[in-house]
Structure formats: C-alpha cells, structure tokens
Amino acid sequence: MEQVYLFGGDARHDDARARDKTVVGGKGANLAEMASIGLPVPPGFTITTEECVRYLAEGANFSDQLRADVAAALGHIERAVGKRFGDAADPLLVSVRSGARVSMPGMMDTVLNLGLNDATVVGLAAASGDERFAWDSYRRFIQMYSDVVLGLDHHLFEDALEIVKEDNGFYADVELEADHWQALVGEYKAIVARELGRPFPQDVTEQLWGAIAAVFDSWDSDRAKVYRRLNDIPGDWGTAVNVQAMVFGNMGETSATGVAFTRDPATGERAYYGEWLVNAQGEDVVAGIRTPQYLTRAARERAGAKPLSMEEAMPQAYAELARVFDLLETHYRDMQDIEFTVERGKLFMLQTRSGKRTAKAALKMAVDMVAEGLIDEATAIRRVDPMALDQLLHPTLDPTAPRDVLGKGLPASPGAASGAIVLDADTAERLAGRGDAVILVRVETSPEDIHGMHAARGILTARGGMTSHAAVVARGMGRPCVSGASGLSIDMAARTLKIGGRALKEGDIITLDGATGDIMAGEVPTIEPELVGDFAVLMGWADRHRRMKVRTNAETPADCRMARQFGAEGIGLCRTEHMFFDAKRISAVRQMILAEDESGRRAALAKLLPEQRADFREIFEVMAGLPVTIRLLDPPLHEFLPHGDAEFAELSDAIGVGVDTLKRRAEELHEFNPMLGHRGCRLGITFPEIYEMQARAIFEAACEVAAASGEAVVPEVMIPLVATRRELQILRALVDRVAAQVFAEQGRTLDYLVGTMIELPRAALMAGEIAAEATFFSFGTNDLTQTTLGVSRDDAARFLGPYVEQGIYPRDPFVSLDIDGVGQLVSLAAERGRQTRPEIKLGICGEHGGDPASIAFCEQTGLDYVSASPYRVPIARLAAAQAAL
Numbered sequence: 001m002e003q004v005y006l007f008g009g010d011a012r013h014d015d016a017r018a019r020d021k022t023v024v025g026g027k028g029a030n031l032a033e034m035a036s037i038g039l040p041v042p043p044g045f046t047i048t049t050e051e052c053v054r055y056l057a058e059g060a061n062f063s064d065q066l067r068a069d070v071a072a073a074l075g076h077i078e079r080a081v082g083k084r085f086g087d088a089a090d091p092l093l094v095s096v097r098s099g100a101r102v103s104m105p106g107m108m109d110t111v112l113n114l115g116l117n118d119a120t121v122v123g124l125a126a127a128s129g130d131e132r133f134a135w136d137s138y139r140r141f142i143q144m145y146s147d148v149v150l151g152l153d154h155h156l157f158e159d160a161l162e163i164v165k166e167d168n169g170f171y172a173d174v175e176l177e178a179d180h181w182q183a184l185v186g187e188y189k190a191i192v193a194r195e196l197g198r199p200f201p202q203d204v205t206e207q208l209w210g211a212i213a214a215v216f217d218s219w220d221s222d223r224a225k226v227y228r229r230l231n232d233i234p235g236d237w238g239t240a241v242n243v244q245a246m247v248f249g250n251m252g253e254t255s256a257t258g259v260a261f262t263r264d265p266a267t268g269e270r271a272y273y274g275e276w277l278v279n280a281q282g283e284d285v286v287a288g289i290r291t292p293q294y295l296t297r298a299a300r301e302r303a304g305a306k307p308l309s310m311e312e313a314m315p316q317a318y319a320e321l322a323r324v325f326d327l328l329e330t331h332y333r334d335m336q337d338i339e340f341t342v343e344r345g346k347l348f349m350l351q352t353r354s355g356k357r358t359a360k361a362a363l364k365m366a367v368d369m370v371a372e373g374l375i376d377e378a379t380a381i382r383r384v385d386p387m388a389l390d391q392l393l394h395p396t397l398d399p400t401a402p403r404d405v406l407g408k409g410l411p412a413s414p415g416a417a418s419g420a421i422v423l424d425a426d427t428a429e430r431l432a433g434r435g436d437a438v439i440l441v442r443v444e445t446s447p448e449d450i451h452g453m454h455a456a457r458g459i460l461t462a463r464g465g466m467t468s469h470a471a472v473v474a475r476g477m478g479r480p481c482v483s484g485a486s487g488l489s490i491d492m493a494a495r496t497l498k499i500g501g502r503a504l505k506e507g508d509i510i511t512l513d514g515a516t517g518d519i520m521a522g523e524v525p526t527i528e529p530e531l532v533g534d535f536a537v538l539m540g541w542a543d544r545h546r547r548m549k550v551r552t553n554a555e556t557p558a559d560c561r562m563a564r565q566f567g568a569e570g571i572g573l574c575r576t577e578h579m580f581f582d583a584k585r586i587s588a589v590r591q592m593i594l595a596e597d598e599s600g601r602r603a604a605l606a607k608l609l610p611e612q613r614a615d616f617r618e619i620f621e622v623m624a625g626l627p628v629t630i631r632l633l634d635p636p637l638h639e640f641l642p643h644g645d646a647e648f649a650e651l652s653d654a655i656g657v658g659v660d661t662l663k664r665r666a667e668e669l670h671e672f673n674p675m676l677g678h679r680g681c682r683l684g685i686t687f688p689e690i691y692e693m694q695a696r697a698i699f700e701a702a703c704e705v706a707a708a709s710g711e712a713v714v715p716e717v718m719i720p721l722v723a724t725r726r727e728l729q730i731l732r733a734l735v736d737r738v739a740a741q742v743f744a745e746q747g748r749t750l751d752y753l754v755g756t757m758i759e760l761p762r763a764a765l766m767a768g769e770i771a772a773e774a775t776f777f778s779f780g781t782n783d784l785t786q787t788t789l790g791v792s793r794d795d796a797a798r799f800l801g802p803y804v805e806q807g808i809y810p811r812d813p814f815v816s817l818d819i820d821g822v823g824q825l826v827s828l829a830a831e832r833g834r835q836t837r838p839e840i841k842l843g844i845c846g847e848h849g850g851d852p853a854s855i856a857f858c859e860q861t862g863l864d865y866v867s868a869s870p871y872r873v874p875i876a877r878l879a880a881a882q883a884a885l
C-alpha cells in the first residue's frame, strides 16, 4: 500500500486512499480533492497517518522505501513548479504541515519556507528580484525551524529581533530593510550554534527529514495529548504530513494572504466572509500583528472601515476567489473554511474544510441548502448538532454587551439571567412575588428550595456538579444555573458573599451565563429565543424522520405547556413529590410523615387529596389526551423532615403537636443513607394510604377531565424503585382497587396503565418476571447509574471530574449513559421484558433521555420513547431523528 500520495501538478487523484481522511488526514484529503476538481493548489505530497503510527511505534525510524518515495514525490513538485529543491540559483521552497483526520487547531507543528540556506537565499533574492523578501523569509524559516524541529526557545529569536528594532528606532517589522534582515539571519545562526553547539543545518534534505520527524513527533506532544483527551480523539490515529510548494503572499503589493468562509459562520447568511492582508504570510493574519482587512466591499462599508477590501483592491484575484468559493460549496455541499494566498496576482488555495458555525448559522445553512438543492432533508438533519440547539432555546446574553466577570462555576443549566442576589428560597419567592428579578444563591440546594428556585430567574450554588439537585431541577424548570462555583463563599449571618475575592451583599445585581458558567457583576442585556423560521422547519423534518416518541419530564402546568410548545408528545415522568414540596402544602406533608399512626397519616392525606387532584386535573387538561405518566411518591421521607427550631415551631403551630414530640419523631425517621432508604415503592408498601391517596387523586382528576372534555384521558401510573415482582404485584393491586372504587363512584370507567421504573440492577435482571405485572417500563437511568456504579448522584461531582479527565469514564455517566455498563442492564431488561410481554411499552426518563449519545443508544435498543426536561425536548427530537437515519 502506498504511503506517499501526490497532489497538484500532473498528479492523478484517482486512488481512493489519496482522498481518504483516515489515510492522508483532513488537510491532505481536501488538498487532493481540490486539485482533482481543477482548483489552483500548489503541488505537493502527503505522507500517510499510517506511516506516522509506524514511526512512533518503531522508534523514530524512516524506512528506505519511504526515503525513496519522498525523493520521488519531491521530483513531482520540482517538475510542476519548474524549480529544484536546494538549487542555489532558483530554489524550490516547501511548507511542511501536520494534518490529522480531524483538525486539531494549533496543536501540531508547521514549518514554512523550508529549503533556504546561505546559498539558496541568494538565489531566491535574485529570482524574485526582492532581497528584502528573501532575507525576511530566511530568518522566518530559521526561527520556525529552530523552534519546531531543534527545540530552541522562540524567545531567543524574538529578543534578537527586538534588539535590532530598538537599535534602529523601528516600531514595526515592516520598517526593517533587506540588510537588517540579513544581519538578523547572522544573529539567528549564531544563536543556534551557541545553544546547540552545532550550526543551523544547511543541507536541505536534512532540513526536510527533520521537519517530517518533528510533525510526526508532535502527535505525541503534551498539548496534543490534552487536546485529544478533551475532544475524544483516539491516540492511535496519528497525523499525516503535507509537503507542499511554497507560494508567497509577502512578495509585495500584488501579493496577499487570507482566510475566508463561504457563508457567514455567525449568522449563516449567504455572503462571503473573511479577512485578508496585503503583502503578508499566513501567520501574520492569525498572529494579530497587523489588523486584517475586510474581504468584501459590502462588509467594509457596513463596518465603516477605510482600508480597501480585497474585492476593491484586487478585483481579479477576488473574482477568481469568488468562483472558487462557489465551486467548493457545490462540490462539498457545505460551508467551507478556506485559506488562500495570492502570489503576484495569482490565487492559490492552501486549505479547505467544513467551517465551524454557531447554532443559528447551522440551522440557517441547513435549511437554506435544502432550498438551494445542495443537500437533502436527511443531510440537513445530520448537519445540526442537537446540543447546539440549547443556545437557541434560552435567552442568551447579548454578545456585544460588556461583561464584568466575577468568577466561574459549572455550566449546569443553559440560559442567561440577571437579578438581585437572594440567599434563601422564601425570600426569593417573596421578592419574586412582588415582581423582582432575583437570583437564588445557595451553598447547595435541597428539595425544600424548589419554590425559591422556581421563583428565581437563575440559580447559583457553591457546591454540586452537573447532576446535583440544583442542576437537575434547574434544567427541568429551564432556569439558568451555575453550580459548583468553588470561588463562592456565603456568610449567611451577615447576608453577604464573596465571589472570586469580590465582596457582594444580598440585593446586589448579578448575571449568570448558564452556558459558560460565568458569573458577572451587574446586569448584562439578553436576547430572546425564536422558535419559528428555520428552527421550526428543521424540527418538522426531524419529526418526519424519527421513530421514537419524545415526551417530557414535567409536573407543573407551566412546564407542561412549555414542553408542548417545544413539541413534547406526552409526559414521561411527572414527579409527584415536587407537588409535595410546595411551600403551601409542606405542613400537611410533614404532618403526614411525622404522624404516629395510620389514622394520623390519613388525616393529613385528606388535606392533600384535593390539592393533588387539582394538580392532575390541570396537567390532564394541558396535555389534552396525550399520554401522561405519573409516578407515585418516590423520595425518602427523610427529605421532608423539618430542619432547625424555627421550622419545628412553625409546624407545631400549624398542626397542634408539641415540638418535643415532633423532634422525637423526626429523630426516628432520620436515615443514614436516605437514597437507599425508605423511599420509592417502599413507601407504598409500608404506608399504603399515601399511594391510595395519590391513585385516587389521579383517577378522580382523569374522570373529571374526561367528563368535561369528552376526550380520552389515559393515565399511566408508575411505581418507582421496584426491585421485585412481589412489590409491584402488591402495589398494582392497590392501584386497581382504588381505580375500581373511583370508577364506581363516578359512574364511568377509563383505560389506564400500571407500570414501573427500572432503576435498580435487580429490577433489570428480573425484568422478565416484573413484566408480568407491568404494562410499561420506564428506565430511571439516574438511579440505575447510581446503583450500578455505586456512585452517589449527589456527591459524585467531587471526584467525577478527575475520573473523566483520566479516562476512567469517557463522560460524566450521569450526563451520558454508561453504555458499556448500565447500557447492558437496559438492553437486557428490554429484552427480558419483551419476552414476557411482547407489546410492553419501553421508555427512558432519566436525565439521559435528553442526551444525544444516550438517545442513539435508546434507538438501537428499540425503546418506544425518550422523556426529557422541557428545554431538552427539541434536542431529543433532533437526536432521535439522527439516530433513526
């Protein structure tokens, strides 16, 4: 198999490997591709990634075969440009660049102007007629080569350049003349000799192999390794090396260099977009030494800038560039990000790749390109990153507004919000009730803070990770949240806080950016999301292409309405405890929990029944006949206990039981490990009256709504945390009994389902038996992850970061399903469940139901639906379509 592929000149580009990114890297494949469609690409060759892998594995050796192939390939470049490598009269110069399968910007090495030495620099000056250019190129080469290949500190060279400028009273590089550069070359060579104890290599072949080795070696540089880890790039891919004839954008006023996009990467507008510089080499544009100019006249005029655009200054080269843009778009059928150089009026293409874009631009381009006939709907669906939609669904900070950043936490729930700092949930609710915008700031949140979180515009916590209570609840509510801000400390007594060393107090205005984790002082203006136009069009296509249904996790009518606007096709998880935590009901809930006996509990439950019935009625109304899965009470009783003297006193007043009695009961109910304690169906087994009340509330509400609307209401009653068939058998009988009673009282019957969550490993293993009692399974992968990994959802943030960094888990397993481990339990349970009951309905309602990678797994496993928090519904719709394509 060949390891060196030619491109440009008279090269044939018919070998599929020559255009295969896995073989020749992204840059090499696109250079060959551009050359093959007749675009002006300077001739060159690519050494494969396979050769890199071999080189790194076999101890940095080049084979004789490779040396011979490279020599022959160099001959190809020499013939194509009519110059010889190392020719003292008119030398060929080359660039040597890395190019992995995917672009790893700035991670690996590049050497330009290779082939210069003390003899060829004179030839270059003569052939180009430009002494200054020749000596400037030589000193650039020595500097780059010394840095990249010889490992010398580039500061040594920069300092020497600064001294020349100072001695001559110059400010900018452009002021240096040929003899200054020539003198500097002498200086640079002296530095190399002094630092290395040997002269700068004059043999151009030695230079070339040094650069090739350096590019291969750079694959294993520390920064490349870090980048790969952060971007999930395997270490065994290797990089290709591209050797290409140099073209010069720094040959005077008719030469230039630039970068451009075929459409605006920020807005998606169909307008060329880019920057260029006259008389410059590529790195000048990127390095920011000179300010690049606008590409088009329209862009220049819009910005009110003076220096001429390329369209005006070099109309011919620009027209050629515009033609190339169009050709590239038609060829690649995607927006391209391009590097080009103009050498003495002639355009050359140095690179093209699919351009990075904002979510807004991605949508617009995908929809526009279907209209233009460039791509089909399926391609458009694949083009948009579902997670990027998040940027579009929440108000976002105005990108042009100034920010005074105080500190940073985890980007736990996207969106942006400004408001006054409030340190407790009650105050947040009170102030929001009178119309104030508040940000709830807590060390960490607990279920009792729900009302304050709901009232707040945003939530900031000092502790907790991406699946902490604050994060999960905030995402569910669509509240922006920054969690785990370690630079935040709160003094509750003084009602003050510090963020990143700056002192603030309750009432001060701050702004949160839930997409980046930034915490800012003062108010930063926001912009509202738009769910129409391109967004609606793409979502419509996604809906046509997906198989799985998308439901939502929601329990308030407001969230249900929002989820429906986002396209939810039902409720997959209504967590009834969120209704129990309601500030107005908490006394009755606590009375129920702390009651000494069943009759005490029943008295308190009687107060809750009408409230729950009203909750369910409203939800059934909003959901208008769509399926609604209601989960009976799940959280540990422990979580409802009052804290602190004030709460005990308040409760004592409300229910007329002495504080001491209440405290004793609370002591009895205290649990060391509440998550594995008295929760889920265990509540229903031990205190059946709780589930009876809830079932009654559900069926009464369903009957009322069915009677009023004439529409079918099909409640799906879900039993949490089941481990055994017997648990479900007992509780299903309870639900059936209550249903029969209610139907008899109301004089009507309704269809309903009783199912269970699969959220314990035992339940997954025993799914075949459990399915005998369940008409549906909903995978509660939050608990299933916690119990399978033996990792607490609420405490994992402390160590999961390092775990993910060290590749122990590829991603946070509470965010993206651990497919290898937890995924096996899901597949196995699905299979065993179907064996017992082929028509069993299968869904997922853990946080993973809104994660694209997990959704793809759900599609493969054949689940019927995924259920996600309201703001994740569009993400899930798109991800489900991508998974089905």
Ligand code: PEP
Binding pocket: 573, 575, 634, 759, 779, 780, 781, 782, 783, 784, 845, 846, 847
């Ligand atoms: C789960 O465990 O995945 C689930 C959805 O239930 P909760 O998050 O309420 O425990």
Ligand code: MG
Binding pocket: 720, 759, 780, 782, 783
């Ligand atoms: Mg659970």
